[in-house]
Amino acid sequence: MGTLFFCFLLFLLAAYLVLDGYDLGTGMLHLGIARDDAERRQLLATIGPLWDGNEVYLVAAGGTLFFAFPELYALSFSGFYLPLMIVLWLLIARGTSIELRSHLPSPLWRQALDVVFSLSSLLLAFFLGVAVGNVVRGVPIGPERWFLQPLWTTFRPTRDAGILDWYTTLVGATAAIVVAAQGALWIAYRTAGPVHDRARALVPRLWASGAALTVLMSVATFLVQPRVVEALLHEPWRLAFPVGAAIALVATPLAHRRGRPGLAFAAWSAFLALLLASAAFSLYPVLLPSSIDGAYALALDQARAADRSLRIGAVWWPIGMALAVGYTIFVHRRFSDRVPPQA
Numbered sequence: 001m002g003t004l005f006f007c008f009l010l011f012l013l014a015a016y017l018v019l020d021g022y023d024l025g026t027g028m029l030h031l032g033i034a035r036d037d038a039e040r041r042q043l044l045a046t047i048g049p050l051w052d053g054n055e056v057y058l059v060a061a062g063g064t065l066f067f068a069f070p071e072l073y074a075l076s077f078s079g080f081y082l083p084l085m086i087v088l089w090l091l092i093a094r095g096t097s098i099e100l101r102s103h104l105p106s107p108l109w110r111q112a113l114d115v116v117f118s119l120s121s122l123l124l125a126f127f128l129g130v131a132v133g134n135v136v137r138g139v140p141i142g143p144e145r146w147f148l149q150p151l152w153t154t155f156r157p158t159r160d161a162g163i164l165d166w167y168t169t170l171v172g173a174t175a176a177i178v179v180a181a182q183g184a185l186w187i188a189y190r191t192a193g194p195v196h197d198r199a200r201a202l203v204p205r206l207w208a209s210g211a212a213l214t215v216l217m218s219v220a221t222f223l224v225q226p227r228v229v230e231a232l233l234h235e236p237w238r239l240a241f242p243v244g245a246a247i248a249l250v251a252t253p254l255a256h257r258r259g260r261p262g263l264a265f266a267a268w269s270a271f272l273a274l275l276l277a278s279a280a281f282s283l284y285p286v287l288l289p290s291s292i293d294g295a296y297a298l299a300l301d302q303a304r305a306a307d308r309s310l311r312i313g314a315v316w317w318p319i320g321m322a323l324a325v326g327y328t329i330f331v332h333r334r335f336s337d338r339v340p341p342q343a
Contacts, residue, residue: 001286001311002304005068008281008317012061014273018182019054019328021272022265023047025183027094027121028176031114033187033198037107038342040114045339046190053100053331055091056324067313071145072287072303077140079147080131083163087127093119100318133168136279137161137224138289143298157224159291167224174213178272181206185252185268189261190253193341200256203264207253214249214275218242220280223325227289228282238281245274 026047034040066073077084097117101110137157138149152162155169184206187199222229232238248271255264283289287303290296304310 001307001314002068004147004314005064005283005304005317006287006300006308008321009061009064009068010062010277012321014055014276015275015328016054016061018269019053019057019180021125021182021269022186023051023054023183025179027117027179027183027184028125028181029199029202030121031116033184033195033202035194037194039102040190041102041342042186042193042195042339045342046187048062048098049335050331053328057190057257058327060321060324063219064317065297068305068310069287069300069303070305072298074241075141075145075147076176076288077146079161080134081148081152083131087124087131090120090124090127094124117305125176126172127178129172130163130168130259132175132276132279135288136171136221136228136283137165137167138281138291138297141288141290141298142292143296145296145298148276157291161291167220170213170217170220174210174217175222177206177213178210178268181210182265182268182272185256185261185265188256189265190339191340195341196338200261204253204257207256207268208251211249225283225289227286227294231282231284238278238284241274241278245271245278248274251255262330292336 026043030040030043034043065076077226093116097113097120101113101117104110104113134149139149140159145330152164153160155161155165157165157167161168181203184199184202188196188203191199216217232242248267252264254273255261255267285300287300288298290298303333305313
């Protein structure tokens with residue numbers, strides 16, 4: 001049952017990465033691709049009916065974590081308190097900027113909110129990547145089963161490292177670039193006119209940057225977390241996820257060059273989901289490695305809830321998620337037309 005809910009949790013995180021990834025990426029490119037107010041409204045129209053529904057998967061992931069892995073929830077939410085507060089404030093700033101922009105007639109306020117929208121989208125992608133980097137690298141869990149990290153210490157991935165070091169910063173930068181590429185592919189898929197042309201021209205550069213950083217991040221991961229290499233070598237089934245990610249990575253520019261923006265967007269979405277799955281299953285069954293001693297790592301069997309609770313959850317979780325996924329499919333089909341240039 002623990003493995004089942006591990007897969008449920010991974011599904012929610014991957015869905016959030018793919019769905020909120022394109023509107024975070026759109027926000028990151030908001031000031032660069034759109035040249036005037038009309039073009040910015042065109043970009044916002046591609047995500048306006050969708051962005052808040054996409055964040056349901058982040059909330060559902062938090063709820064699933066609380067229900068299925070209460071010890072992991074308690075340990076990680078206390079240890080990552082500072083970055084979680086940063087993410088919370090960025091979510092608030094981003095949502096406020098989207099909703100208030102169309103209600104304020106002042107051009108100065110609109111420009112200010114556009115800057116907040118772009119900056120908060122960039123920092124959200126970065127800090128969510130940093131969070132993944134911390135999980136892969138490991139955190140200072142000791143025999144007392146508690147930790148609290150500062151924002152940074154020496155910028156070296158040692159046992160006393162803070163939230164930010166060179167490795168987690170690299171993971172955060174990689175996350176920001178691949179999410180920006182997701183946004184560019186979304187804009188190319190959902191818009192027409194000059195905005196579409198600029199996004200389409202930007203995709204190859206973002207793809208190349210994202211691919212290079214992914215390779216660099218993978219090499220750094222092998223150096224920082226030896227468990228990943230051991231797991232891949234001793235249990236080859238885990239290789240299915242990075243191999244699938246590599247195939248999706250190569251498929252994206254091929255579909256893009258052939259003028260199939262929907263397929264290119266789908267391939268990059270698969271790349272993001274499989275990249276996250278590669279990280280998760282390279283650590284499995286460890287949920288949170290310890291940078292002090294591997295014996296103190298939090299494993300799945302230690303963190304999961306009682307079997308009886310999980311059996312009840314296994315009945316109700318699919319029902320709730322079926323409603324969420326059904327709604328997501330409906331709104332994306334309902335608002336699937338290309339957004340033309342705004343008057």
